[in-house]
Amino acid sequence: MWHDNETTVDYLNFGVVADACASLLKRTNGEPISIGVSGGWGAGKSSLVKMIAARLNDAAEPGKNTYVVVTFNPWLYQDFEGARSALLQLVGDEVLLRAAKDEKLLAKAKRLMQRINLLRLAQMGGEAAATIITGVPVGVVGRAISKVGGLFSSADAEEFEGDTGKEGIESDKVSTLLRPAEPVSLPSEIQAFRDALEELLEELKITLVVFVDDLDRCLPKTAISTLESIRLLLFLKRSAFVIAADNEFIRGAVRVHFEGTGITSDIATNYFDKLIQVPLHVPRLGVNEAKAYLALLLLERANADGDFDDDKFEQAMKAVPERLQRSWRGDAVTTDFLQSLVGVDDAKLVALMDLAEGLAPLLTQSSAVNANPRLMKRFLNTVFLRSALAEPQGIALDIPALAKWHLIERCDETLANALAAMVTSASDGRVDPLREAEEAARTAGNLPEPFKEDSFTREWLQLQPSLGEVDLRPLLHLSRDTATRDFGADNMTTEGRALRDALMVATNANGPLTQAIQAAGPTQAEMAMTRAWQLKAPRRTWRQGEDVIPLVEPCKVFPELGAKAGSLLYQAPLNKVGPGIIPSLFAQAWARPIIIQWIESPKLDRRAKNAIQQAEKRGR
Structure with missing residues (x-):
């Protein structure tokens, strides 16, 4: 069995396209780029993406640039975690891993993770978002995340810890807990996150290439959420996105997302086009x-x-x-x-x-x-x-x-x-x-x-x-x-079927064939003769003696089958009949009257007519 998994083994000549895409990514020299790999479901997008990744892995220049390939599959996170949060976390984890060997860079990577956590919490909405934006811990959720998110000083956090189980806190205590730089500006945090990530990528000398795959398997909500999260990371230096998705699916997801707004097809198309600098279509197979x-x-x-x-x-x-x-x-x-x-x-x-x-x-x-x-x-x-x-x-x-x-x-x-x-x-x-x-x-x-x-x-x-x-x-x-x-009844016996099959392959009279006819008996022989004659029709040339074996041989053993054989022969296409079948047929009493009638037909070939006339002369 063949597995339905992406592969780098190229059976489709996609290697040429993968080479071109990888070359394009290499020539950016650190400038941001986004590539859209478009193709229908099952067209080979995932395999093409995997081939591109394999080529990038072989293009590392130690000390100058290393391609860090991160594959993100939003379909895996659907119904479990927001695709936006999952993508940010995946990127943060990869940068944290790359910075682990340098204490200074590790500290920066940890601060980047704090900003990612802040953005993820803001995405939760409700009490979490209100707490982060205003700086005021709202409700139980707000008070719990405030300490974890670092909105308060360590001393104040200890005091706050004892209150986390309460339904609310007094307003005068809120004023003592908040940091001086109170509310958080999400636009500022987003820009700070982008700046921090860009700085880290430069210091680590890595180009982050994020492959987004299986987007067209997701529900519209997840697909749009993923595209929105991509905007946070797009167009940073030393970053590249390769997004594999069916364009038709993306347009459909955009229409669902903006349902009721009167969005046109052109706008739905432009939404995706604004994210993609270079459109790349998976070659359709001819x-x-x-x-x-x-x-x-x-x-x-x-x-x-x-x-x-x-x-x-x-x-x-x-x-x-x-x-x-x-x-x-x-x-x-x-x-x-x-x-x-x-x-x-x-x-x-x-x-x-x-x-x-x-x-x-x-x-x-x-x-x-x-x-x-x-x-x-x-x-x-x-x-x-x-x-x-x-x-x-x-x-x-x-x-x-x-x-x-x-x-x-x-x-x-x-x-x-x-x-x-x-x-x-x-x-x-x-x-x-x-x-x-x-x-x-x-x-x-x-x-x-x-x-x-x-x-x-x-x-x-x-x-x-x-x-x-x-x-x-x-x-x-x-x-x-x-x-x-529930197949129809088969009235043929084992002997009848054996005779039918023998008649279909017989090219001349022989002892085993005669024995098979005798073993079948007249009734089964008639069935076998009729069926073999019908089944051999596509291969019948009407020019060789072996073509009429299925009629001639059963009638030799059981002459009473002549009437049935005659009715089958009567349907012969006279324009195809050649002289080769005439001698064996003319020798059969049941066939002779039919053949004599043929000579009057204008459709019959002259050579066949001559063969009939010669057979008549020999028979006199």
């Missing part, structure tokens, strides 16, 4: 990138399973990004390129590369996935989970078949439900309309109901393997709820 991403995920799995050795996997991880970097000049991720990663002789891995190539365009154009890396990863997780569930239940299904079925479930639920309903009513789990649709998609014919005429459906139908000839009940058993597992 077919090329999606193909490369799926291929590397599948190779990673093969490597973990021991099917793809470490050296080849390392080579693939290097070759794929290099290929993507050159895609602008036409070096696409082609079939040949993917197969070169694994070697054309490894059928199992070649099949996985073919799967990546087939899935990529469909997962890119589907609005349900839209080439989203997280959704593609989840897609493969589901497919491999079902594969793991199949084996203990005695179900033999390969990964491409599971992937094709899950693709239609994920991207066109209406069609998936329609096909599932057909499976439940089919006697053997095979769906004739699906078989016909796959054939029509290959030959550019019209698609039958319930298939829609669109590019996605046609490409899905052409994706290998074909499912029209497959018993789909195992796929539904693994993927659908119990309601869709």
Whole structure:
């Protein structure tokens, strides 16, 4: 299974963007900067941010500048602590840690922490804020925090300690407890905090880089609170902010925050833009990138399973990004390129590369996935989970078949439900309309109901393997709820099914096939003959003798099946019939009248007509 965590392993060619962003941060030379990394949920923002951080960690210049990377995730603090307080505390703790080795700087860092505590208390509102702003301890909370916050002298604090449990204190005692510099000016405190932090960063020779991640997972209130707290730290020298968030989400959060004020979309956009100097969009994946991403995920799995050795996997991880970097000049991720990663002789891995190539365009154009890396990863997780569930239940299904079925479930639920309903009513789990649709998609014919005429459906139908000839009940058993597992009755016996499968692969008459027909008996043989004839339709060329084996051989053993075989043969597309099938058919009494009628049809190829005439002459 693939974990849904951010990573510095680059499967998406994000390294180029991470290099550019890290270079931009380095070139600021201590000047403040804010960068917004925008992209939808699951687009790879967190991974891109982590790659940028890794590059900064390697860029330290001892004695001149060290990048101190602090990652803040407001989603973790939601409902537990105000995001603003948490961010200030995180920054203060990091500076305190960096100053620990220098006594003078440590003292400054502790004073900075006092200012942070003061601002955090002011944010609490109510009695705490009133006490801090006025200098008068208001209520029990106000009296308790006043001593802790340092608003009083140590001597007065001791006297005050005995009163903390009272409901109030006398006004004359208040006047003796307050410091001379009584009320606190919050604007002054905020500026003093900024000045102190800026001074400490310069003396410590560090550039503080704060990565704000998962902002678009937060409730609007938390998101706005985080953005407001960022304003306290923005545009200080030796500071940088990289904020990862979906722009659409931020605009929505701003509208919720200012609901009722008539805020316009332009104002909501400007709110975020004022915080961001450099907007950076996570590159959207195209077919090329999606193909490369799926291929590397599948190779990673093969490597973990021991099917793809470490050296080849390392080579693939290097070759794929290099290929993507050159895609602008036409070096696409082609079939040949993917197969070169694994070697054309490894059928199992070649099949996985073919799967990546087939899935990529469909997962890119589907609005349900839209080439989203997280959704593609989840897609493969589901497919491999079902594969793991199949084996203990005695179900033999390969990964491409599971992937094709899950693709239609994920991207066109209406069609998936329609096909599932057909499976439940089919006697053997095979769906004739699906078989016909796959054939029509290959030959550019019209698609039958319930298939829609669109590019996605046609490409899905052409994706290998074909499912029209497959018993789909195992796929539904693994993927659908119990309601869709109420499959229709299958009137075929074990011998009948065995004969059906034998007729589908037979290329000539042989002893084992004759024995299978005899073992099935006439009733089951008729069912097997009919079903095998239907299932082989997509592969039937109408030009070789083996094409009519499913009709000819059962009728040799049980002549009474000739009427049914004749009705099936009567539907032959005469414009496709070649001379190769004529001799074996003309030898069958049940087929001869039908073939003689064919000769009158203008659709029949002249060579086929000649073959019929020659067969008639030999039969006289």
